Amino acid sequence: MEKIFFDHNKLNELISRNDYSNAARLLLREQIKIWPALEEAYNSLKTVQIKTFQYEGFIIKVQNNPGRLTSSSAKVDEKSITTRACFLCSGNLYSKQKAIKYGEDFLILVNPFPIFPEHFTIPHKNHILQLIKEWFGKMLLVSKDFSRDVIIYNGPACGASAPDHFHFQAGSKFFMPLDDGFHSLKNEYGEILVDNDSIVVAGIDDGLRKFISIETMEISLAEKVFDIFYSFYSRVSDEKTEPMMNSICFYEPGQAQDSENYGWRTLIFLREKHRPSHYFREGENRILLSPAAVDFGGVCILPLEKDFEKITKEDIAGIFREVSIGKEQFEYVKAELKKILKVNV
Ligand SMILES: [Zn+2]
Numbered sequence: 036m037e038k039i040f041f042d043h044n045k046l047n048e049l050i051s052r053n054d055y056s057n058a059a060r061l062l063l064r065e066q067i068k069i070w071p072a073l074e075e076a077y078n079s080l081k082t083v084q085i086k087t088f089q090y091e092g093f094i095i096k097v098q099n100n101p102g103r104l105t106s107s108s109a110k111v112d113e114k115s116i117t118t119r120a121c122f123l124c125s126g127n128l129y130s131k132q133k134a135i136k137y138g139e140d141f142l143i144l145v146n147p148f149p150i151f152p153e154h155f156t157i158p159h160k161n162h163i164l165q166l167i168k169e170w171f172g173k174m175l176l177v178s179k180d181f182s183r184d185v186i187i188y189n190g191p192a193c194g195a196s197a198p199d200h201f202h203f204q205a206g207s208k209f210f211m212p213l214d215d216g217f218h219s220l221k222n223e224y225g226e227i228l229v230d231n232d233s234i235v236v237a238g239i240d241d242g243l244r245k246f247i248s249i250e251t252m253e254i255s256l257a258e259k260v261f262d263i264f265y266s267f268y269s270r271v272s273d274e275k276t277e278p279m280m281n282s283i284c285f286y287e288p289g290q291a292q293d294s295e296n297y298g299w300r301t302l303i304f305l306r307e308k309h310r311p312s313h314y315f316r317e318g319e320n321r322i323l324l325s326p327a328a329v330d331f332g333g334v335c336i337l338p339l340e341k342d343f344e345k346i347t348k349e350d351i352a353g354i355f356r357e358v359s360i361g362k363e364q365f366e367y368v369k370a371e372l373k374k375i376l377k378v379n380v
Contacts, residue, residue, distance in 0.1 A: 039125050039128060039132070039133060039134050040133065040134055040135070040136060041062050041133035041134060043062075043065060045061060046061060046135070049061065050135075053179075053180050054182070055135075055143065055177075055181050056180075056181045056183035056205075057183070058135055059135065059181070059184075059205065060153055062133065062135055062143065062145055063077075063145050063153060065133075066131070066145050070129070070131035070132070072147070073131070073145065073147055076102050077152075079102065080102075080150075080152060081152075083098055083099060083100055084098070084099040085097065085098055085099075086343070088348040088351060090241070090242070090243065090348070090352070091223075091241075091242070092219060092223045092224070092241070093212065093213075093216050093219075093220055093241060093333070094212050094216070094333065095212070095243070095333050095334075095351055096333060096334045097334075097335045097337055097346060097351070098150065098335065098336050099337050099339075099340055099343035100150060100336050100337070100338055101338055101339075102338075103148055103338045104323075104339070105148065106148055106196045107323055107325045107336060108323060108325070108338070109196040109325075111192070111198050111309075116199050117199075121162055121197060121199060122197065123144075123156065123158040123197045123200040123202055124162050125142065125160065129147065132144060132145070132147070137157060137180075140159055140160055140161075141157050141158065141159055141160060142157070142158055142159075142160055143155055143157055143205075144156045144157075144158065146204065150206065150336055151206025151207045151329075152207050153183075153206065153207045154204070154205075154207075155181075155184070155204065155205040155206070156202055156204055157177060157186075157202060157203040157204065158197075158201065158202040159201040162199065163201050164191065164198075164200075164201060164276075165189075165190070165191040165197065165198045165199065165202065166191065166201070166276060166277050167265075167280070167282065168265060170188075170201065171258060171262075171265075172254055172255075174186055174188060174203060174282065175254045175258075175284060175286070175299050175301070176254070177203055177205070177284075178284040178286040178299065179286045181205045181286075182286065182288055183207065183208060184205040184206055184207060184208060185206060185207075185211065185214060185284065185285050185332075186283075187203065187204045187205075187206070187281070187282065187283050187327075187328040187329065187332075188203055188204075188281065188282040188284075188328065189204075189281050189327045189328050190277060190278075190279055190280050190281060190306070191276055191277070192276070192309050193279050193281050193306050193309060193327060194281065194309070194325055194327025194328070194330075195327070206329070211332030211333050212332070212333035213283070213302070213332045213333045214285060214332070217248070217300065217302070220239060220241055221237055221239055223241070224240055224242075225238065225239045226238045226239075228372055228373045228376055229260075229373075229376045229377070229380050231380075233251060233252070233253060233256055234250065234251040234253070234256045234257070234380060235248075235249075235250045235251070236248065236249050236250075236260055236372075236376060236380075238365065238368070238369035238372070240362065242352070242356075243351070243356060243359070244331055244355055244359055245304070245359045245360055245365040246302050246305065246331070247264060247302070247305070247372070248300060248301070248303075249261065249300070250298065250299070250300045250301075251298055251299060252297055252298035257299055257301060259379075259380065260376065261303075263372075263375055263376060263379055264303070264372060265278070267368075267371060267372060267375055268305075268368065271364075271367075271368070271371075278305075279305070279306035279307065279308075280304060280305060280306055281303075281304045281306065281327055281328040282301060282303050282304070283301070283302045283328050283331070283332055284301045284302075285299070285300045285301075285302075286298070286299050287299075302331075304328070304331045305359060305360045305365065305368065306359060306360065307357070307358060307359060307360045308358045309325075309358070310325050310326075311324065311326070311353075311357040311358050312357060313350065313353075321342075322345075322346060322354070323337065323338060323339050323342055324346075324354055326354065326355070326358050331355075335351060
């Protein structure tokens with residue numbers, strides 16, 4: 036296993052400062068030098084086609100990214116998964132791929148099929164299931180160590196292409212429109228579920244996406260709210276593994292402890308379906324879009340150029356509505372969560 040580790044004279048210094056965003060970028064620069072397919076993937080991202088759709092109070096971008104075809108169309112049924120070699124296990128990495136050891140349990144890898152201009156995968160060192168429950172607090176710690184990046188989690192049935200191997204992803208902050216559009220979206224469409232000196236929890240329905248936001252300076256409080264949410268939501272959801280969700284975590288270091296924006300913001304998108312009906316249509320009517328956290332963050336990934344050309348604002352809205360939980364169900368979740376949080380937080 037030792038031979039997979041990245042070695043560089045600047046690496047230890049960055050790690051000693053917990054500056055994992057820059058350690059990961061050092062890895063990316065060095066990997067590009069020796070791995071032609073990776074160089075090609077990151078270069079082609081610079082000229083990728085983008086369209087922007089304007090909705091009431093927010094935008095959604097569409098990226099034509101041919102490199103994501105394998106991932107967007109990945110078969111994630113149990114049989115396909117158990118018969119393929121897991122690409123996140125350290126024994127199965129690409130021949131040129133190197134890893135940074137991240138703490139006792141995780142590795143940092145460059146994502147060879149990028150969406151973000153700098154895109155990393157952070158797998159657990161062991162082949163353990165993609166389930167967020169035990170790892171929610173870890174996601175917040177990771178986002179603090181990766182100060183230039185957002186950390187994302189895709190549920191096992193919500194776009195993770197390795198549902199059998201626990202991993203986060205990290206990508207450049209402010210690439211997704213929701214990174215800086217969050218506060219205005221919350222003001223416009225949010226319902227406050229809890230608001231005190233230590234934590235703000237809101238439920239937001241912008242007509243496309245339905246999500247819960249947790250903003251706090253204390254990890255333990257965020258974990259407590261998440262645990263409450265998770266156990267409530269598991270009871271009302273009929274999933275066998277975990278309720279369907281994607282999550283985006285953003286850490287804002289801030290200049291002062293009293294700054295309004297200091298701390299963690301975690302968004303949890305509530306899902307009804309893995310893939311929309313558009314994905315399964317025949318011929319011309321098919322749109323190959325398999326939504327995951329980045330799409331919910333406001334950058335929809337279309338691997339096929341013909342889909343990119345024809346997709347409309349209404350298609351995007353329809354796809355988000357279809358894969359998100361229903362309006363009534365979300366109203367119920369907000370109302371119940373508000374009651375539970377009121378007595379517990
Ligand atoms: Zn694995």
